Structure formats: C-alpha cells, structure tokens
Amino acid sequence: MPFVVGNEAFEKIGTTGTLTNLLVYLTTVFNMKSITATNLLNIFSGTCNFGSLGGAFLSDTYFGRYKVLGTASCSSFLGMLVLTLTAAVTTLHPPHCVDSHCVGPTAWQMAFLLSGFGFLIIGASGIRPCNLAFGIDQFNPNTESGQRGIASFFNWYYFTYTFAVMVSLSIIVYVQADVNWALGLAIPTFLMFLSCVVFFIGTRIYVIVLPDGSPLTSIFQVLIATFKKRDVAVPEEPTLSLFNHVSSKSINSKLPHSKQLRFLNKAAIITPNDKINPDGSSGSKWTLCSIQQIEEVKSVIKTIPIWVASIIYNVSINQMQTYTVLQALQSDRRLRPSSLKVPAASYAIFQMLAMTVWIPIYDRVLVPCLRKITHKRQGISLLQRIGVGVGIAIFTMLVSAIVETKRRDLAHSEPTLGVQKGKGTISSMSGYWLILQLTIAGFSEGFAIIGFVEFFYKQFPENMKSFAGSFVFCGYAMSNYLSSFMITVVHRTTGESGSKNWLAEDLNEAKLDYFYYLCVGLEVLNFIYYLMVAKWYKYKGAGDEPDVPLEDMPAKKHIV
Numbered sequence: 326m327p328f329v330v331g332n333e334a335f336e337k338i339g340t341t342g343t344l345t346n347l348l349v350y351l352t353t354v355f356n357m358k359s360i361t362a363t364n365l366l367n368i369f370s371g372t373c374n375f376g377s378l379g380g381a382f383l384s385d386t387y388f389g390r391y392k393v394l395g396t397a398s399c400s401s402f403l404g405m406l407v408l409t410l411t412a413a414v415t416t417l418h419p420p421h422c423v424d425s426h427c428v429g430p431t432a433w434q435m436a437f438l439l440s441g442f443g444f445l446i447i448g449a450s451g452i453r454p455c456n457l458a459f460g461i462d463q464f465n466p467n468t469e470s471g472q473r474g475i476a477s478f479f480n481w482y483y484f485t486y487t488f489a490v491m492v493s494l495s496i497i498v499y500v501q502a503d504v505n506w507a508l509g510l511a512i513p514t515f516l517m518f519l520s521c522v523v524f525f526i527g528t529r530i531y532v533i534v535l536p537d538g539s540p541l542t543s544i545f546q547v548l549i550a551t552f553k554k555r556d557v558a559v560p561e562e563p564t565l566s567l568f569n570h571v572s573s574k575s576i577n578s579k580l581p582h583s584k585q586l587r588f589l590n591k592a593a594i595i596t597p598n599d600k601i602n603p604d605g606s607s608g609s610k611w612t613l614c615s616i617q618q619i620e621e622v623k624s625v626i627k628t629i630p631i632w633v634a635s636i637i638y639n640v641s642i643n644q645m646q647t648y649t650v651l652q653a654l655q656s657d658r659r660l661r662p663s664s665l666k667v668p669a670a671s672y673a674i675f676q677m678l679a680m681t682v683w684i685p686i687y688d689r690v691l692v693p694c695l696r697k698i699t700h701k702r703q704g705i706s707l708l709q710r711i712g713v714g715v716g717i718a719i720f721t722m723l724v725s726a727i728v729e730t731k732r733r734d735l736a737h738s739e740p741t742l743g744v745q746k747g748k749g750t751i752s753s754m755s756g757y758w759l760i761l762q763l764t765i766a767g768f769s770e771g772f773a774i775i776g777f778v779e780f781f782y783k784q785f786p787e788n789m790k791s792f793a794g795s796f797v798f799c800g801y802a803m804s805n806y807l808s809s810f811m812i813t814v815v816h817r818t819t820g821e822s823g824s825k826n827w828l829a830e831d832l833n834e835a836k837l838d839y840f841y842y843l844c845v846g847l848e849v850l851n852f853i854y855y856l857m858v859a860k861w862y863k864y865k866g867a868g869d870e871p872d873v874p875l876e877d878m879p880a881k882k883h884i885v
Contacts, residue, residue, distance in 0.1 A: 326474070328527030329460040330485050332394075335520035336401065336452065337489035338497070338513065344370075344445075346498050346670040348650050354412060354506055355438070356419045356427040358830055360816050363647045364809045369442050371805030376450030377798035381791040384451070386539040390459040391531060397451025398521045400444045405514040407441030413507035454795040462534045494674040502668035540789045546610045547622040550592035553612060559590050567593035569616045570605045577786045578866070580620035585627060585863055589619050621786040624865045628784050630858035631708075632800050634715065635777050637851040639804035640811070641718045641844055642774075644725065645676060645766045647808075648837060649759055655749060655832050656732055656756040667756060675760045679767025680774075687771060707780045708859040714773020715855050719848045721769055725762040726841035729832075732758070736833040749831030784865045815840055 347369075351362035384393040411417045417437055419428050430438070465471035493513070501509025560566040567590060571579065592614040595601075600608030607613040653669035660667060695704030703710075736752035778797055785793035812828060819836070820826035829835035 326460070326463065328523055328531075329456070329463065332398065332520050332524040333456055333460075334485045334489050335516045335523060336398065336456075337486055338493050338516050345494060345646070345650075345673055346501050346668070348647060349502060349654070349669055350412075350506065354418050355430050355434075356422060357429065359651055360812065360828055360830070363651075363812055366647065367643065367805040367809035367812070369446070371802040371809070372446050373449035373802075374453070374798040374800075374805065375802030376446055377454040377795040378792075380450040380452075381454040381795035382539055382541065384455050384536065385791055386536055389533060389536045390455040390462065391528075391533045393451045394455050394459055395521075395524060397448045397455070398517075398524055399448075401448030401452065402514070402517045402521055404441045404444030404446075404448055405510070405517045407437065407444060409507065409510040409514045411438055411441065412510050453798055454791050458791050458794070463532050490677055491674060494671050494677070498668045498671045502670070503666065540786070540792055543610075543618055544622050544625060547589060547592050547614050547619055550610070550612050550614050551589050554591040554594055554596070557591055557594050557596065559587060559594070566595075567616050568595050568599075568601075568607065568613055569593070570601075570607065571615065571617050572606065577617075577621060577788055580617060580624070580866055582616055583620060583623060583863065586623045589623060589626075590616070592619055621789075624784055624786060625789065627862060628781060628796075631711075631777075631780065631855075631862065632796065634711075634851055634855040634858060635773075635797075635800040636803045636807060637847060637854075638715050638718055638773055639801055640808050641722050641848055642766060642770065643804060643808040644722070644841070644844060645763060646673065648840075649673075649725070649763065651832060652729060652732060652837070653756050653759055655736070655751050656754050656759065657751065658756040672756065672759050672763060676763040676767040676770070679764040680771045683768055683771040684775070707776055707783070708862065711773050711776035711780065712852075712855060712859060714769045714771070714776060715848070715852050717765060717769035717772065719845060719852060721762060721765045722841050722844040722848055724765055726838040726845065728758050728762055729838040729841060733833055733835075733838070749833045752833065811843075815843070 347366055348359075348362055351357045351365065352359055355362075357365070380393055380397065384390045411434070417434055419430050419434065422428075464474040497509060497513055500512060593616050595613065599613040601613075602608055607615065610618070649672060650669045653667075653672050658666040658669065692704035696702070699705060705713075732752045732754040735754045736750055739753045777800070778794075781793040781796055782790065785796075816826065816828045819828070819839075825834070825836055827836040827840045
C-alpha cells in the first residue's frame with residue numbers, strides 16, 4: 326500500500342496544480358487569448374477524460390493494470406518534462422509582451438507544447454481508470470484482513486489525494502505564478518519522476534491481476550444478437566421460455582428479470598438455428614444470450630440518461646476551473662495587511678476545502694438525521710443525493726453571475742489597481758468574493774459528483790467496475806467538449822454587429838455575467854430533465870440496495 330499511495334501522492338502533487346494553473350501559463354507566457362486558451366484546455370481535459378475509456382479497455386483486455394499504470398506514469402513524466410522545457414528555454418515560448426503588444430507562439434512552439442499535452446493525455450488515460458483499482462487488487466476481499474486493508478486503503482487514498490491537491494494548489498501554484506515558471510514546473514516534474522520510481526520499486530511485491538477479457542464484449546454480443554432477431558416476437562412469459570443459463574464462473578450478482586428495455590429480450594429467444602453446449606451454455610453468444618447477460622447490459626444502458634445529466638451538470642463546474650481563474654486575474658488578490666498576492670489558480674483550493682469539510686458533516690451528521698425521517702440506510706437515495714447537487718449547481722452559476730457584475734461595476738466606477746499584463750485593468754473588488762461561488766460549487770460536488778461516482782459503481786455489473794470509472798470520466802470529457810462549444814458559439818455570436826462581446830479578452834469590457842446567466846438557464850433545464858429520468862429509472866436488482874428500509878439493515882457487527 327505505501328508504494329501505491331506514494332505513487333498517487335507524487336503524481337497528484339506533480340500534475341494537479343500545474344494543470345489547474347495552465348490557463349494562467351498559456352495566457353501570460355504563451356500570450357494566448359483567453360478564449361483560445363480556455364478552449365484548448367477544455368479540449369485537453371476532455372481528451373484526458375475520454376481517453377480513460379481506452380485505458381480501461383487496454384488494461385482489462387490485453388495488458389493488465391500494472392503495465393498500463395507503469396507506461397502511463399512514464400508518459401506523464403515526459404509530458405511534464407516537455408512543459409518545463411517550454412518555460413526554461415526561451416526559444417520554446419514567445420517573447421514577453423511589451424507595452425501591451427504581445428506576439429503569439431509560432432507553429433514550432435505550439436507543436437512542441439502540444440507534444441507535451443499528448444504525453445500527458447496518454448498518462449491520464451492510463452492512470453485515472455487504473456490507479457484505484459490496482460490498489461484494491463493488492464487485497465483479498467474474501468478475507469477479514471483483506472476487507473480491513475481495502476477500507477484502510479480507501480481512507481489513505483482519499484486523504485493523500487486531498488493533501489496532494491492542497492499542496493499543489495498552494496505551494497506549487499505560488500512558485501509558478503509569483504517566483505519563476507521554469508522552477509515552478511521543474512518541481513512537479515521531479516515529483517512525477519519520484520512517482521515513477523516509487524511505483525516500480527514495489528514491483529516484486531505487487532499482486533498483479535492478469536487481464537481477463539473486456540466486459541464490453543458482452544454488451545456488443547447482446548446488441549448484435551438483438552439486431553439479428555429483430556423480427557422475432559418476444560414471448561408472453563419470458564422467464565419460462567427464454568434462454569436463462571448462468572455461468573458458475575461469473576462474479577456478477579444474479580439479477581431478476583425486468584420489464585424495462587424489453588426489446589433486448591429478443592437476444593435470449595431460442596430459435597432452431599441456435600446451439601446449446603452440453604453444459605447448458607450458449608454455443609454462440611453473438612446469436613443467443615442469457616437473460617442474466619441481458620439484464621447486465623440493461624443495467625449499463627439504463628444509466629445513460631443519468632450520464633447525460635452529469636454531462637450538462639459539469640458545465641457549471643468547468644466554469645469554476647476556467648473563467649473563475651480569469652476573474653481572479655482581474656480582481657484584488659492582495660493578502661491584507663501584507664502585499665502578497667494569492668495566485669489566481671489557488672482560489673480553486675476553496676472549492677476543494679468546501680467539499681472536504683462537507684463530506685464528513687454529511688456522512689456523520691446529516692445522514693443519521695435523514696435516516697430517522699426516511700428510514701433508509703443512506704438517509705436519501707443515490708438519485709435524490711445527485712438531484713440535490715444538480716439543484717445547487719443552479720445557485721452556483723447564479724451567484725457567479727452576481728459576483729461578476731459587482732467586479733465589473735467596481736472596475737468602472739472606482740479607481741483600478743493597475744493593469745493585468747495582456748488583459749485589462751484590475752478591479753478593486755476583493756478576490757475573497759470569489760470564495761462564495763467556489764464554496765457553493767464545492768457543496769454541489771459533495772452531493773452530485775460523489776453521488777454520480779457511487780451511482781455508476783453500484784449500478785454497473787461487478788465485472789465492469791473499471792469501465793464504470795472510465796464512464797464517469799467520459800462524462801467529464803463530453804462536458805469539456807460541450808463547454809468549449811458553448812464558449813465558441815457565444816464568443817462568435819455576441820461579438821457580431823458591433824455588440825459587446827460577452828467573452829471579450831478584457832473581462833471589464835465583456836459580459837461574462839450574461840454567459841453565467843446562460844449557464845443558469847442550462848442548469849435549470851438539466852434539473853427538469855434529471856427529475857424526469859430519475860423518476861423513470863429503476864435500480865439494479867429492483868432498487869433493493871439503495872432503498873433498504875432501516876429495520877431490514879444487517880446488524881452493525883456484520884458491517885465492515
């Protein structure tokens with residue numbers, strides 16, 4: 326466990342703060358326009374998250390988690406090394422702005438920068454879906470000591486993750502923004518190197534689980550078998566006349582027959598052309614699938630409408646990671662009574678703090694109170710928890726719009742505090758006001774993000790846990806792409822016909838609050854959509870696990 330956790334700690338300290346601060350780096354060192362840098366980072370983040378699906382597929386099907394993690398860690402180190410060189414070597418970045426005249430990067434400089442992003446994408450695609458699962462592989466869940474080890478690993482994993490993010494967003498971001506970019510990038514690069522070293526030192530004592538084939542194959546088998554039998558009518562008594570073989574080697578829990586997505590039951594209809602092996606299994610799963618296999622595929626497909634809601638929800642979280650940084654750059658970031666300035670990217674730490682503080686309060690205080698009212702083990706169901714977070718996202722964007730209006734009005738009505746290089750004047754509004762919107766976003770994540778992760782983890786079949794994790798990251802990816810699309814459309818349409826551009830380079834001359842109000846409307850529509858799909862959704866296994874009555878709960882001594 327120390328090797329796995331140590332690898333995770335160094336990796337997060339090395340990359341998290343750097344990735345959060347990339348917007349500042351691209352706009353100040355590479356002299357990119359804010360709209361260009363924001364879109365580039367949205368596409369970069371989206372590709373990192375979407376690539377996790379490929380990482381999960383390769384680890385489960387061909388190489389195993391150890392090889393994928395080792396390769397991905399080395400790739401992340403190379404990516405960080407390339408970023409460090411772009412800051413340290415003067416020919417690899419544009420010259421500094423002179424009297425508001427800025428020269429953009431050359432094609433060669435952009436190509437070198439994007440090569441670093443490519444290495445980081447490969448690294449993130451392998452690390453994100455595999456690191457937590459690889460740590461759990463080190464314990465035997467069928468023994469009491471193994472269960473205690475898994476519980477301890479989760480505690481240390483999330484503690485280390487939170488600690489690493491805090492250090493990265495404070496110390497490393499400060500060195501990058503206020504001391505020297507080359508040094509600020511060299512430190513996390515060295516830490517990423519230590520992450521690789523720590524990971525490979527433990528090679529001889531790791532439990533390495535060999536790949537067992539991709540669970541995605543099962544999904545394609547059901548879909549293709551259903552298509553081939555699309556003209557066959559489903560019998561009235563499906564549980565009696567459909568193929569219902571259950572493999573003794575399967576680790577998945579037995580699922581009851583459900584009425585939702587009934588058309589998929591055609592894959593289990595036995596026709597004269599179908600062959601059945603002596604042991605009762607299907608002769609070809611591409612033409613005949615069992616009801617159990619179909620129900621497992623149903624449990625995956627049914628989560629897609631909820632997944633769509635998570636995509637739109639994350640649009641608001643994306644704005645906290647991009648435009649809040651730009652707001653901070655044109656706000657009063659001084660730490661009174663000293664003259665020290667808080668780095669713009671470091672404000673993201675308040676979002677993390679809000680979520681970190683709220684989680685134990687929710688678990689230890691709110692859930693027991695709700696349990697007395699609802700008589701449910703979790704206080705409220707998973708879908709209800711997610712719904713609260715989706716609702717809070719509306720207020721996140723509403724408060725963000727109000728704060729931005731105040732910031733811009735003060736920039737126009739009161740003396741400014743100087744000029745932000747390459748941007749505009751700095752408003753006299755204190756950056757502390759930004760903490761309000763970030764705190765609300767943290768509360769929203771404490772409900773929705775954790776709820777989404779737990780929802781997909783529990784609703785997917787047991788042999789698809791890695792795929793469930795990558796499914797969450799794919800939602801983040803689609804959200805990044807949607808944010809980039811919205812920003813591009815708003816930037817182009819609002820700047821036409823001489824009207825004021827909502828997303829102008831200088832936020833004092835922009836209408837960023839209008840864009841936030843647009844996000845409010847989008848989140849309202851998403852909340853309505855989510856209520857409809859949540860009402861339609863039926864939990865895996867008829868919903869017994871998420872809504873177990875309190876009187877049916879097992880005795881506490883049996884809960885690990």
